[in-house]
Amino acid sequence: MNFDFSDDQRLLQEEVRKMLAATSTSAEVRKTLAGEAPYSAAVWRQLLDMGAAAAAIPEAYGGAGLGYLELCLVAEEAGRHLAPVPLASSIYLAAEALLQGGSEAQKQHWLPRIAKGEIIATAALGSAETYLTPAPLSFDGRTLNGSVSALPDGSVAGLAILRHDDELLLVDLAAAGVSRRALPSLDPTRPYAEISFAATPAQRLGAGNCAALAQRVLDAAAVLLAFEQVGGAARTLDMSRDYALERKAFGRQIGGFQALKHKMADIYTRNEMARVHAYYGAWALSSQAPELPVAAAAARVAATTAYNYAAEEAIEIHGGIGYTWEMDCHLHLRRARYLGQLIGSVHAWRARLGDELVKGAA
Amino acid sequence: MDFRDTPEEAAFRTRVRTWLEANAQPRHNDDERFDEGMNEEQRLAAAKEWQGRKAGAGYAAITWPKEAGGLGGTPMQQVIYNQEEGKFLVPRMVFEVSMGMCLPTVAMWAAPELKARYLPPGLAGKEIWCQLFSEPSAGSDTGGIRMRAEKQGEEWVINGQKVWTSSAQFCDYGILLTRSDWDKPKQEGLTMFIVDMKAPGVEVRPIHQMSGDSEFNEVFFTDVRIADSHRLGPECGGWKVMLSTLMTERLSVGGNLPTNLHEGLITLARKARWNGRPAIEDARVKAGIADAYLAMHGLELLLARGITAVSQGKTPGPEMSITKLVGAKGMQDIAGFAMELAGAEGLLTHDTLGQEWRFMQRLWLSAPGARLAGGTDEVLKNVIAERVLGLPGEVRSDRKIPFRELER
Numbered sequence A: 001m002n003f004d005f006s007d008d009q010r011l012l013q014e015e016v017r018k019m020l021a022a023t024s025t026s027a028e029v030r031k032t033l034a035g036e037a038p039y040s041a042a043v044w045r046q047l048l049d050m051g052a053a054a055a056a057i058p059e060a061y062g063g064a065g066l067g068y069l070e071l072c073l074v075a076e077e078a079g080r081h082l083a084p085v086p087l088a089s090s091i092y093l094a095a096e097a098l099l100q101g102g103s104e105a106q107k108q109h110w111l112p113r114i115a116k117g118e119i120i121a122t123a124a125l126g127s128a129e130t131y132l133t134p135a136p137l138s139f140d141g142r143t144l145n146g147s148v149s150a151l152p153d154g155s156v157a158g159l160a161i162l163r164h165d166d167e168l169l170l171v172d173l174a175a176a177g178v179s180r181r182a183l184p185s186l187d188p189t190r191p192y193a194e195i196s197f198a199a200t201p202a203q204r205l206g207a208g209n210c211a212a213l214a215q216r217v218l219d220a221a222a223v224l225l226a227f228e229q230v231g232g233a234a235r236t237l238d239m240s241r242d243y244a245l246e247r248k249a250f251g252r253q254i255g256g257f258q259a260l261k262h263k264m265a266d267i268y269t270r271n272e273m274a275r276v277h278a279y280y281g282a283w284a285l286s287s288q289a290p291e292l293p294v295a296a297a298a299a300r301v302a303a304t305t306a307y308n309y310a311a312e313e314a315i316e317i318h319g320g321i322g323y324t325w326e327m328d329c330h331l332h333l334r335r336a337r338y339l340g341q342l343i344g345s346v347h348a349w350r351a352r353l354g355d356e357l358v359k360g361a362a
Numbered sequence B: 001m002d003f004r005d006t007p008e009e010a011a012f013r014t015r016v017r018t019w020l021e022a023n024a025q026p027r028h029n030d031d032e033r034f035d036e037g038m039n040e041e042q043r044l045a046a047a048k049e050w051q052g053r054k055a056g057a058g059y060a061a062i063t064w065p066k067e068a069g070g071l072g073g074t075p076m077q078q079v080i081y082n083q084e085e086g087k088f089l090v091p092r093m094v095f096e097v098s099m100g101m102c103l104p105t106v107a108m109w110a111a112p113e114l115k116a117r118y119l120p121p122g123l124a125g126k127e128i129w130c131q132l133f134s135e136p137s138a139g140s141d142t143g144g145i146r147m148r149a150e151k152q153g154e155e156w157v158i159n160g161q162k163v164w165t166s167s168a169q170f171c172d173y174g175i176l177l178t179r180s181d182w183d184k185p186k187q188e189g190l191t192m193f194i195v196d197m198k199a200p201g202v203e204v205r206p207i208h209q210m211s212g213d214s215e216f217n218e219v220f221f222t223d224v225r226i227a228d229s230h231r232l233g234p235e236c237g238g239w240k241v242m243l244s245t246l247m248t249e250r251l252s253v254g255g256n257l258p259t260n261l262h263e264g265l266i267t268l269a270r271k272a273r274w275n276g277r278p279a280i281e282d283a284r285v286k287a288g289i290a291d292a293y294l295a296m297h298g299l300e301l302l303l304a305r306g307i308t309a310v311s312q313g314k315t316p317g318p319e320m321s322i323t324k325l326v327g328a329k330g331m332q333d334i335a336g337f338a339m340e341l342a343g344a345e346g347l348l349t350h351d352t353l354g355q356e357w358r359f360m361q362r363l364w365l366s367a368p369g370a371r372l373a374g375g376t377d378e379v380l381k382n383v384i385a386e387r388v389l390g391l392p393g394e395v396r397s398d399r400k401i402p403f404r405e406l407e408r
């Protein structure tokens, strides 16, 4: 039995952690919070140059050719440091869709540019929940019309992969007829945009019915997002614990009150449960195991609930100071929501987990 | 049991509603706000104007005697007025601390000349009040405050810092908790004052809260002079005065909870789609709506029990102590569930999603503060466990020792 990452993988994680601790600082994240930049170009450049962002993209396509296990640990560190970068949109979703479903020519054309950071890519692969009713997409085999309501990093993306019925479409966003509108988000550090198409050239990604392909990409993204969530949840718990050791009330450290001890023990328990489900997802993803659908959904549900809880209670543990703009507690509260809803809510994934388990037992 | 008004209550309700219809616009839903598009100055002016109009009709403090500017009415009439006013678009919040905490404290503890000076303009909305208890090193542990009050003749000289003071940036007066005797144990050396927020040496600095608004402040006091006549209660009797304020605070907070949040969820769930079908048809969504009803309508029923006690001239039971605890956490959970209805789009702000989202999104950003203000969840649970259930308190080493020594 060896249910752990290797020393080399941990070494990479350590390097990424050091780099992010130095670059993805609170001050840097807050530039995106204030809307000064849609993402941190400095942090993104470092993640690309280290080969960390493109860890799972093969060398033949300009990536680092390491693998998913490495990318998972990169994601954990990105989450821990609230890295305001387009990892989810460009890497977990778009690059993954290209890798899994793209033609050789499409991969050759786009993956090296994504891996080197020449462009940022984004994707909308279909969410179980919708609210807005944008002009529906229509595709005549050559050109695309209509709108997509909430594309992550849509205002800076150069490529979009979109689900349209049972097809996946690949759209060069530098092409004619593309217009964008940045949309304010409750997590301003990870912005969305609406993108509209008017006779914009587009091509199919993959052949035939792409529902299974889209789901496979979403499963991979669920695992990678879970690592970001686990990293963020661990960081919030660290902040809470450190504060509870330092802050005094009634003549003692507040961390000594059983109410807070049990609260933090609960957070820890959820975090560690999320972590093992995420690890199992990493194993399934990297070994292309048939368990991936179950493992990915479990990782997503556990990590989403853990991060939301850790972030909500971090404010509570910090007291009044936790409710201020200057403390980073609310950055985690916002990010927890963003990561937890980006590819559909916890309810959809819990149902999927149940469905897959029942199917497996039949 | 009968939820209907008695004939007298119904008559009062009609009278109040007639007056409100003549003086304010009806409210159609939770997202509608009186102060749409107003800047802070306009909002303040409008709030003062409204408070003045209420006071003119006797509705500013229904239970207070007529001589004190009230209506000489019953607590039940106050409840009826609040229920009816909730259906109209009127300014909120600005006078909540004045009316809910500060003026009742002044009414209970001040000398007659002070009451005559401060109560009428306070009721009429000419002056706004804030509550200055919490300090950087003493929030839950209010007894640990360090604001220094030194007596010099007939005056007190005040030095120190308060924090989280709601509305201090536009207040005229505040009730201020100080430490006047450092040689007494922590709770026994405290004295309460009325302080003029415009006096020399008072400096207010707004604090940016996580919602992006700045509703609370830091307040610095440097050699601020307060006449001894402005003391509330006896010297070193501040702890008791403060407890009386917190009692009224916790009661008044309960009355402002949005108890119909399940309706807000229904509105959103009718428009949201899950797996291509209206979300409202999904059993999980119905379960979420049911949970919202259980928590928030439960609070309404709890308040009805409190109101019943009040209308019968009794003290509300200990179960009232759970209202803020259930309400604040309920708001947080319901607002989170609302966001989940829209999946990835649930992160977009109401500017994009539509006005029907504004109230829930505000709740999501304010609920963490509601879980802290007026006593944190954990402190309230201690209160329930110790005062209601009679369980033993924490072992405390700081109760008997002079505060000066605790400081070391």
Ligand SMILES: Cc1cc2nc3c(=O)[nH]c(=O)nc-3n(C[C@H](O)[C@H](O)[C@H](O)COP(=O)(O)OP(=O)(O)OC[C@H]3O[C@@H](n4cnc5c(N)ncnc54)[C@H](O)[C@@H]3O)c2cc1C
Pocket (backbone or CB within 6 Å): A247, A248, A249, A250, A254, A257, A258, A259, A260, A316, A317, A318, A319, A320, A321, A323, B097, B130, B131, B132, B133, B134, B135, B136, B137, B138, B139, B140, B141, B163, B164, B165, B166, B167, B216, B369, B370, B372, B373, B374, B375, B376, B377, B378, B379, B382
């Ligand atoms: C929106 C808002 C408005 C406010 N308005 C006002 C105002 O107008 N005037 C005013 O004076 N104050 C105001 N406050 C302050 C508020 O009363 C305090 O924030 C609150 O009492 C908590 O104190 P603290 O922030 O110092 O946190 P702390 O007391 O430091 O608490 C930190 C953590 O320790 C826990 N803790 C502390 N003691 C215990 C214990 N004995 N057992 C278990 N856990 C414990 C708390 O629950 C919390 O989780 C406001 C606060 C907020 C958020």
